[in-house]
Amino acid sequence: MDPRIEEHARILVEWSTEVKAGDMVVINATPDAHELVVALYRAIAKAGGRVVTLMNSEEALRAFYDGASEETLQVVPEHLKAITETCDVFIALRSPVNTKALANVEPKRIMIDNKTQQEIQSIRLGKRWSLTVHPCQTLAQQANMSLEEYRDFVYGAILIDWAEESKMLYVMKEHLESHKDIRYIGPETDLFASTEGRIWIASDGKHNMPSGEVFTAPVDDSVEGKIYFDIPFLQQGKVIEGVRLSFEKGEVVDFSAEKEEATLKSIIETDEGSRRLGEIAIGTNRGIKQYTLNMLFDEKIGDTIHCALGRAYKDCNGVNESAVHVDMIKSMHKGEIYAGEELIYSKGRYFYES
């Protein structure tokens, strides 16, 4: 076995979810993630946990949606609820065979099922949980890489010193919370947002793996100015590129995209909340050196910032509500970030790197 798979498992068990003796662990995995499942079983056993794996298959889910009546989709899966309630740790491994398997399912059917499973999802989020990927051909292809290259990319992002990364992220979090606002400056960009009363969250590998960002929700009416997102991103099966947004009193007043502007328009016009920012953030993971159209990785790229239109996270004290949460990323190599009057990032260096 590639020793990096064992190391990935070790990080998930020891750092991300801190499995200890007697813990009940549930893994949720696609069949293609089997190697990482094997490595996790060894690591969990060593930590003294007991483990059960749920097989996650888009093809099977598609077949279920094909066959189920709306009534069936409203039946709560009590067995899934029971295993979720009784577990201490939940580890999800994404290694899709075909990311488009659900593309032609009537969206209403997925919505009904999601609503039915909402309670189970929130039970899950109350556990120690982690979400990661296992490198596979499907994700490599989506990233425009061979599988070998993609493996190097994934492990470059994940096999880092998380204790060290965490220390820096908490320095950043405390620094940002000691100020009342943030400002992104760069090419075609000057965006201001108040963060007064908000909590900045240091994402240090306890949930998302990879992690490496600090994020919060801006005060609703405070966002002013304009921003240019130069990193492409995937939404509704489309790659949107070169997004420009202008804000007044927290709302988008002008927008454009170099590619797929119609998709951007439909996102912004989803509902009231989709015209506002639900998240502002700084990516810090220098192990991620390029975008791969996978938001789990792209929003963490070092020397970037990102903002999301739509839903805010409650644990930031965010209030904006929306059916969408769409992240957009900007590289900051030529930019600056201010917290209050203080320059905290400039041309490739965070303040703590001096």
Next chain:
Amino acid sequence: MDPRIEEHARILVEWSTEVKAGDMVVINATPDAHELVVALYRAIAKAGGRVVTLMNSEEALRAFYDGASEETLQVVPEHLKAITETCDVFIALRSPVNTKALANVEPKRIMIDNKTQQEIQSIRLGKRWSLTVHPCQTLAQQANMSLEEYRDFVYGAILIDWAEESKMLYVMKEHLESHKDIRYIGPETDLFASTEGRIWIASDGKHNMPSGEVFTAPVDDSVEGKIYFDIPFLQQGKVIEGVRLSFEKGEVVDFSAEKEEATLKSIIETDEGSRRLGEIAIGTNRGIKQYTLNMLFDEKIGDTIHCALGRAYKDCNGVNESAVHVDMIKSMHKGEIYAGEELIYSKGRYFYES
């Protein structure tokens, strides 16, 4: 998808486990059984059930045994217990990647774990449950066939008219229960057993799939005579062939094997109960035309009988106890079966076939 997979799924859902609206279904599957999982999701959805799949991997289990302390092996997996308790139906799909993955695990470790999971196993057996295989290269190779041939073999055994088979099996069961003993006669064979007070079980596809046998436990001291088992079988990784057993007052008094006699000896000498028969049975599935060293299939072959040394099933009113239960099979094309004084099988015909 091979339409036979859809048909296999339909039989499991409609006939074997009778899934109905609101049922909570748990599938236990190896990653290689994925196609059958997909077909089952569609069939279960149509029946109105909710389904969750547990991934069963010998490799992962092996890694768990490698890493776990004896203390960890004694911790009851409460999450597995919870999902087992809350399900209505349990469907196990065997499609191993490597049947030898656990070959070098210390047997004591497996024993401890089995004991820890005993309660969960008995909860499972209280549900509607079914056990089947999905054709894969590993099983095809074990059966000395190409995968294409093996698929034909498996579906030949499974895709039969189970309602019709069931009707015949219940005729057989009632007939056998109206008599007090059974006698197998054939080349080098004349074996008598009392079945007074015993229940004959018609295995008609409600649990094992394929099925096609009636079986019971003989009255302990009643077995007399000799028998020659001409069909090879797999035990402890060895293929045992040409077993001859002689019984007096229920106990083996003489034995030999044309191949692997030492393994046969170790089985017989396991404990007190392993010298006695725990099962006597008649195989009736004419869809199974050859042995494949897989007992799930071999003991069901039409025109055969089988006996097992060791543990008896309680639901037959059997009492013999043992750590082993080893089935051995005899073809009856040249033989006869008597129930009491009545000839119920002779040279290729059961009494109801006239």
